[in-house]
Amino acid sequence: MNRAELISLREALVRDGAICLRRALDGNALALAQEAYDWSLKHPSPAANTYQGGEGRFYQDLANPRALDAYKGVLLNTNVASIVAELWDDPHVWFMYEQVFLKEGGANRRTPWHQDSSYLPVEGQRLAVMWISFDPVAREDSLEFVRGSHRGPMYDGSRFDPADDTAPLYGDGSLPRLPNIEAERARWDIVSWGVAPGDVLVFHPGMLHGGAATSAGKRRRTLSLRFFGTDASFALRPGMSERVAAARAKGLQSTDSEANVFAKLPYSLSPGDPFRHPDFLLVPTKRLP
Numbered sequence: 001m002n003r004a005e006l007i008s009l010r011e012a013l014v015r016d017g018a019i020c021l022r023r024a025l026d027g028n029a030l031a032l033a034q035e036a037y038d039w040s041l042k043h044p045s046p047a048a049n050t051y052q053g054g055e056g057r058f059y060q061d062l063a064n065p066r067a068l069d070a071y072k073g074v075l076l077n078t079n080v081a082s083i084v085a086e087l088w089d090d091p092h093v094w095f096m097y098e099q100v101f102l103k104e105g106g107a108n109r110r111t112p113w114h115q116d117s118s119y120l121p122v123e124g125q126r127l128a129v130m131w132i133s134f135d136p137v138a139r140e141d142s143l144e145f146v147r148g149s150h151r152g153p154m155y156d157g158s159r160f161d162p163a164d165d166t167a168p169l170y171g172d173g174s175l176p177r178l179p180n181i182e183a184e185r186a187r188w189d190i191v192s193w194g195v196a197p198g199d200v201l202v203f204h205p206g207m208l209h210g211g212a213a214t215s216a217g218k219r220r221r222t223l224s225l226r227f228f229g230t231d232a233s234f235a236l237r238p239g240m241s242e243r244v245a246a247a248r249a250k251g252l253q254s255t256d257s258e259a260n261v262f263a264k265l266p267y268s269l270s271p272g273d274p275f276r277h278p279d280f281l282l283v284p285t286k287r288l289p
Contacts, residue, residue: 006086006288013087014125017150018203020193021083025132029078030198034134037223039070040100047256051109051160056214058109062099062224063261068281071098074225080130080200081283084227087202088126095281096122096226097261103214104221111211112165113181115149116226118157119169119258120205121237122275126229131201134221139194141212141220143201146181147189150206155179170238181208227283232275 012019025033045064050057075081081093101111116129131143155178157169166178181188192212193201203209205226214220240262247259 003288010087010089013202013204016145016147016191017207018145018147018191018201018209019087020195021200021202023198024083024200025078025080025198027198029074029080030132030134032074032078033080033132033223036067036071036074036098037100037134037221040064040067040098040223041102043067043070045260047260051162056216057102057104058111058214059102060100063097063258065260067098068095068279071095071225072281075281075283079286080225081227082285082287083200084128084130084202084229085285086288087128088229090126090229091285091287092230093283093285094228094232094276095283096228099224099226101211101220101222101224103211104219109162110182110213111143112158112160113146113178113208113210114158114160115154115208116205118154118175118237121235121240121262122228122232123235124228124232124275125204126231127205128227128229129203129205130225130227131203132223132225133195133199134197134223135219136197137195137220139192141214141218142192142194143209143211144190144192145203146208147191149208150204152206154206155208172238174238181210228275228280234269234271234273234275236271 009019040061043064043066045061047063048061050059075095084093085091153176156171156175158165158178159167159169161167165182166180168177195201243256243259244263247256247263
């Protein structure tokens with residue numbers, strides 16, 4: 001990635017909210033990422049679950065309270081955080097949490113359209129999700145985005161109800177209900193990329209996105225790494241205070257994975273305060289010459 005390409009990618013990420021980086025990870029980085037992914041499969045968190053809605057298996061897990069040590073190899077000994085630093089033009093990159101997906105064993109439902117931000121009490125421009133696939137994924141089977149949707153509005157989160165992908169997570173009226181994007185695809189500026197192992201998708205968590213269904217006979221193993229930067233600030237989401245209190249009471253072993261993560265934050269944080277806590281790893285980064 002030369003300087004001109006980097007500037008173009010920075011601009012695209014700000015404008016569109018999602019980009020594809022070809023051959024971003026070498027063999028060593030990919031191996032360390034898969035080692036961390038395999039650890040997650042072998043050590044499910046209390047929030048791990050398998051979704052229904054297809055013939056195959058659709059498993060996901062995220063924000064395992066025990067995961068950090070297992071992920072230090074990919075965080076400290078590869079270029080993943082440095083890629084984010086270059087895209088932000090800022091060397092300060094904190095690791096927020098991991099998420100793993102596994103679709104295999106037959107035709108499987110798509111991942112419903114949603115925005116990660118509606119689940120997370122954090123706001124800012126320097127927020128990034130790095131999506132890594134360990135299998136070749138054709139464009140029609142890949143992650144899809146609504147271009148520019150990170151600029152708003154923010155919708156109520158999907159409850160991931162097999163009967164209705166737009167069923168609201170909160171339902172208190174504070175956020176508008178998700179539109180039925182899949183039923184009206186022609187109305188939306190949808191973008192996606194086919195990827196090979198080593199390619200990386202980077203997107204802002206405010207992006208409307210969803211994963212295409214998996215066809216019979218195909219497997220999709222993907223790892224998402226979430227990062228935040230210097231402008232990240234605390235933001236309240238509906239019911240988050242109660243969810244965090246419940247997670248603290250259970251010693252961060254709640255089935256509410258996001259609440260486990262944010263239960264680490266100080267009690268005194270108010271909306272707009274810097275999003276910081278020692279438990280979030282500040283990852284050393286290197287800049288392009």
